[in-house]
Amino acid sequence: MRVMGRETRSIRLSSEGGRAPVPEVLDQTRLPHEVRFVRLESAGDAERAIREMWVRGAPLIGATAAYGLALAARADPSDAELAAAAERLVGTRPTAVNLGWAVQHVLDRLAPLGEPEREKAAFEIAAALADADVALCRAIGEHGESLLRRLDHVSGRNRPLQILTHCNAGWLATVDWGTALAPVYRAHRSGLPVHVWVSETRPRNQGAALTAWELAGESVPHTVVPDNASGHLLRTGRVDLVLTGTDRTTAAGDVCNKMGTYLKAVAANDCGVPFYAAVPGPSIDWSLGPGEADLIPIEERADEEVSEVRGYAVGLGQSSVRITPAGTPVANFGFDVTPARLVSGLVTERGVCEASPDGLAGLYPERAFPEGSKS
């Protein structure tokens, strides 16, 4: 997508002074206040980018780790060195599933090759992983765009289609396009008038910071609102659909996503406004069936994310202010579960389906529970 008019991806190859190309990534901890691409010169740089959250989002973390292993192969393609680099990369974010998978995928492909072939092959494998994610997001965008056009036709209002989103499920969380925002970008580029209500997404404000910044880069009309405003927007007819991403979706269609998603879904349901989640196939947890969503462990994060707010201060750059009395007890849950009964549909790379065992089984027959099509 575009940053200040230039097409880019969240991770890209960059050559400097005739040297071999290296990956570079946007340092997302500095957004939206500073746009800085950082060159990853070594596997150690890639580790640091993941650990310090310059990159975030499962697909982008996976791609960064794959390039990290390619950089390791450039420095020393021996089995021992690759295994050591892989272990360090996997250790950066222990809970990121894509990370382990991507690293193992590169290792498996390099193992049968001779050392001299490994660097070139590793860069090709990493590039293919990144391209596969872009293709997946693009497909979500195509199916989602059709959905937006259908809803725009139904809404029949003489105004842009009003989309409410939560958190950041845009290209910054993937390699390009994003998940929930991919349909928005496609629709906007192809001339459908849209307007996005961006929920700021406390405590880390990924909506106010990242989603608003992404949308501005693509010139998509948008308005940032406090998370508390979403009910009022829905109740007063200002929203035509809610569209969010998902961190994990059960085989039954329950959506586990950033804290606050359930509030939007339950209010949308109360107001007769459709609620959709954009679901990449790899994020579906086929091990969880109906009634099992509450088995998903909900991460509890650092208190400071709640008691302090990070932003930009004139003369100081990025800094934080404390909003609670000193020593106030706080709780910081990362995610919540939206039951399938509140979800109008799931937008996957294979099409849009009902949020149900049958709906998902229809699109992913090879993965569905044996009982999926019967329940």
Place this chain on the structure above:
Amino acid sequence: MRVMGRETRSIRLSSEGGRAPVPEVLDQTRLPHEVRFVRLESAGDAERAIREMWVRGAPLIGATAAYGLALAARADPSDAELAAAAERLVGTRPTAVNLGWAVQHVLDRLAPLGEPEREKAAFEIAAALADADVALCRAIGEHGESLLRRLDHVSGRNRPLQILTHCNAGWLATVDWGTALAPVYRAHRSGLPVHVWVSETRPRNQGAALTAWELAGESVPHTVVPDNASGHLLRTGRVDLVLTGTDRTTAAGDVCNKMGTYLKAVAANDCGVPFYAAVPGPSIDWSLGPGEADLIPIEERADEEVSEVRGYAVGLGQSSVRITPAGTPVANFGFDVTPARLVSGLVTERGVCEASPDGLAGLYPERAFPEGSKS
């Protein structure tokens, strides 16, 4: 209520060096980071306290204005001067209904008196207004405490009663006790184990700043959470009731309160958790019947409240950080409407009633719509 172990009110009389007593108020713009009582030496000081929001909440604004007029009478009790001071006081916050009412009430009472009697009378009238608000809040507290004890009995859980609140409807918004928090304070003081989930209440964070500070002063166990967390807390059985204040309640029982209240009510309803609002009789708008809540104008406030967050920074004291990209469009609605169908009951100074025309007509027969008891 207590501040650092000392009983106080949000407005109180203070004598210094044998001089005539003057009112002093907590400067709420400095809370929770600095506790400072400010002496109001003149009607001009009272105007400034209201305009600059050192005081907030309809009852407290009314009491401050009444004392402001008393200070005006001390300086010059002539009709002309009192009328001029009244006009300046009423102009400080044009939309505050209590303000105009309190000022007119004092003026009306002073009009028949001779000038030498006016200062003393004005201070007595102002004190009576403040006391009347305290009595009203105390009565809400009594009825609400019974409700909490009933719900605690029903919940039958082996844990403190779990109350989720929103914004600040505590003693800082009134003269003492508060509305939604009055039952909590009474229950806690009388030995019922309670725990309050405090929703931070973006954009101004009155929950994180004021409610948390109030509860700490009374040693009521509490935890501050992002507004987004309330759905997860409700869905996972961590809340026994939601209890909020109200800015305006229709004769049909619809509750207009701080933005975000509706989201809590609709989620509570989805989860089978009761939702109550604490409703002082004077905040009921008897002119609005069933289906008319959306006639209430919803204030749109300054963009900076959304795009910037104010708090405390080490070495800087109170300061702000910007959380959006520069120039991002934002919207900032002050309130939302929770339909009566989502409200389990209203806690008034006359008792707890159903959120319906009949429920309110039963408690306020003298004010109800003629058709109230039939609809």
